[in-house]
Amino acid sequence: MDRVLGAIEYVGNKLPEPFTLFLILFLITAVISTVLASMGAEVQIPGEEETVKIKGFFTGEGLTWFTTNLGPNYLGFPPLVTVLTIMLGVGVAERSGMLSALIRKLFGSANRAVLPYAVGIIGVTASVMADAAFVVIPPLAAMVFKAAGRHPVAGLLGGFAAVGAGYSTALVPTSLDALFAGITNAVMQTLPNLDATEVNPVSNYYFNIVASLVLGVIAGFITDKVLEPRMHKLDVPQEIADGDNVDTDADGNPISAQLTKEENRGLVFTGIAMVVVTAIILFAVLLPDSPWRNEEGGFLPKSPLLQSIVFIVFTYFLTMGVVYGAVVGSIKGVKDVVDMMTSAMGDLLGFLVLAFILGNFIALFNWSGIGTFSAVKGAEFLESTGITGFGAILAFIILASLLNLLVISGSAMWTLMAAVFVPMFALIGFEPSFTQAAFRVGDSATQIITPLNPYIIVILTLLRRYEPKAGLGTLMSRLVVFVIPFWTAWAILLFIWYTFDLPLGPGSSIFLG
Template sequence: MKKNKKVNIGLLNWLERVGNKLPDPAFLFVILAVITMVASAVAAQFDLSVTYEGVNSATGTIETITTTVNNLLSVEGLHYIVTNAVTNFTSFFPLGTVFTVILGVSVMEGTGMLAVLLRRIVSKTPKTFISAMVVFLGVMSNIASSTGYIVLVPLGAIIFLASKRHPIAGLAAAYAGVSGGWTANLLLGSNDPLYAGISSEAARILDPSYTVLPTDNWFFMIASTFLVTIIGTFVTDRIIEPSLPEYEFSTQEEVEDITPVEKKGLLYAGIAEAIYLLGMAWMVLPENGLLRNPETGEILNSPFMSGIIFFLMLFFLIPGIAYGIGSGVIKRSQDVTELMTKGIQGISNFLVLIFWAAQFTAIFGYSNLGIILSVNGAQWLTQIGLTGLPLLLLFILLAALIDFIMPVDTAKWALMAPIFVPMFMQMGLSPEATQLTYRIGDSTTNIITPLMPFFPMIIAFFQKYDKKAGIGTVVSTMLPYSLSFLVGWLILLSIWYLLGLAIGPGAWLTL
């Protein structure tokens, strides 16, 4: 098969060279932590602070909050660093998520079931639509919050390998869908109620009766799903894959026919999975289902959604074990634990990276530098005096820039909503519009900010297929997606605004 030829794209090549000259990703987080410590000490000497209307995380109400810099080089700061190092690591949310899901995925992958399924998918999907399928599945994965980072991104590489295509192109396509398409979906995701709750509290500063519903961005999210899929497919096929160096395919990556033994394993897995899904449906779908919210009967805000990571692990583990039994790969209980152990060993590089990433993220948050930078940037925007569509477009750019220093989306929205939602309401723009434009800006730069909690894991995925890959490799590969999504969303929002279309059931861009 003809292999990709290297295309000279000057800017991307320059970014990759410069980025890869940076220290090892793990050590870079150490450097960033030291810089944060020094910056906090300097800022504390000048008594830097900021006052803003924010959401009280304990009560959920809007309050006037004054935030000052915490000096990390003070006695208290040093005590925080040394006494919380272990807790910072163990409580870093990607850690538990990755460990839990990998236990199930490693069994499904180790028994060979995953490879068999992917061979079947590849055989049934025309190669023309492989990229579109990977990007689309990435977008849809945010229904279950961040699980797409762990499950779908590495699967993207495997799917491309099975199609005799460059695995890094598959990684990029899946990552673009999962992270760049964070604000898009055909269905409601677990983050929609969180955004709506924060937006409602912010809107009630001016209108005590105002409520933003989880569905209030839904129409625009549906359109965005197709937008991200189309743009992501084009960038993957026309820009990213042609720019990658040749990849040497091994004989292990040849797509083989499914054997009778594998068919038997798939039969066992299918029966087990069907039983599991029926059981889950019995506990979720009825109004009095065991996994629904016991007080309200909701599904989105329920034990089911809170335990989605565990249920996802079982989603992979149960059919994986059944396949192993049916195919003869699993003959004893020790075989299952050995497969899990092997899966954990495969993410050892990620564990080293995540330890130092967790330390930096924690001390940066403790310093309050991110809040001060974000609020000052927001207050600058209020002084510009723009209205209508230009203001929404500029707000998208601000949210995209802030994402580089404060990538946690809901925490950032809790900070920004009380400032911008009331201000935009006074200018005739709805809280739903402010929330939507924030989500667009946040999504476009997710894929290129090294501070994003899952970024170290993405680097580890890249290094599996390119030992020299580093921060520069990931950023230069994903930059075309980021810019293309940004331009595409700016155009889509402009069309939506000019046509006066609803962005959700009963929700509009203007009041």
């Protein structure tokens, strides 16, 4: 195992960081487009009369396109519109202390028998906190396990596995849903005349709800029946080796599963506020002549209500954060809310820089015709091999799982894969939202066993408080038991949706047409 993991680490370390990787891909696409354009390459989209001619980047037309559209390519990158807006609300909910208090409340209310399953479901859904979930959930899980008389290391590793292996899904819409949807819609511009449904942050919501519950239960079962017994069998210590306080995270910051009176009061008022917001939204959209209905008087497949999903998610998170913060005192005025939003934007600086090259890469892919060319030729190849059904989707999932060992950034990997596979699978009959759901399966389980995951070091630091001599191989050998069950469960769920043509979310189906 150590040799395999060492090989993965070696290869992964040879890869450039995401910005450089996409800069290289941009230049490669520029060169290929120029060569194909000089050869007069063109492609005909099935069902279309006109052919698409490849346009070269290193031509007068290409260079002027680039110099006049550098900024618009960046600012027009669709995920910026959705992710930045939602993160303003999530930032207030997180920094006011509401999200942390809610998670601690849910942990503390679970009894000993169901505790692993609570850790599993909460851990999977904790992706609403983005990367902060990797730091918050594992030490809290260890603490509540110990308080319940169970092995804290099982809670620690089980919590990390739930967060990491189920990171691509949640019981509630998250900024990741908005990010994926924006990228998916951007690459579908390759085939603008295709009758595909526009993807939004809730296009995979039904699938996500079921997946979150199933994966949460599986995480709990493995933690309860496999991981914890193994901890006892290996005689893994249940006390901190150096006598340090268990109620701290990897950075030594204090944590507690018990809520104060004010925190409980804050959650109560937050719950009341949510009921009020929900009632207002329902009243507004359920009126017979509601302006949020479509021209036929309904909500599907497209309506102002579905186009308002970003607003609704933002409103919920902002309301929860402001109400909770006002009750517990973490928010005393508008300035505090603005400071929390500013801090949340600070956390996205890395994404904002990466989005510059991602947006320009996708724009070049679409403008040059390389995206259309790749999609049509790829679809033709799949048809020639006879792999056009779920087998093609399964091969795509396997590829995503392998790439996930080397490319940890979900936005970077989805940009890379979506540029080719979303339009390609659309040409053989799959809705873009279904391809996006398939990517979620691949972009999940394997990230907890790659040394390139930066939070592997965090969890290893926490583990060494119990086992000072624990190494990367020690950690991987205990986390690998989650990978195959998670991956298999994901794939089976997707196959069920595929077989019975179930809606993935509101107005979102499996097949085109």
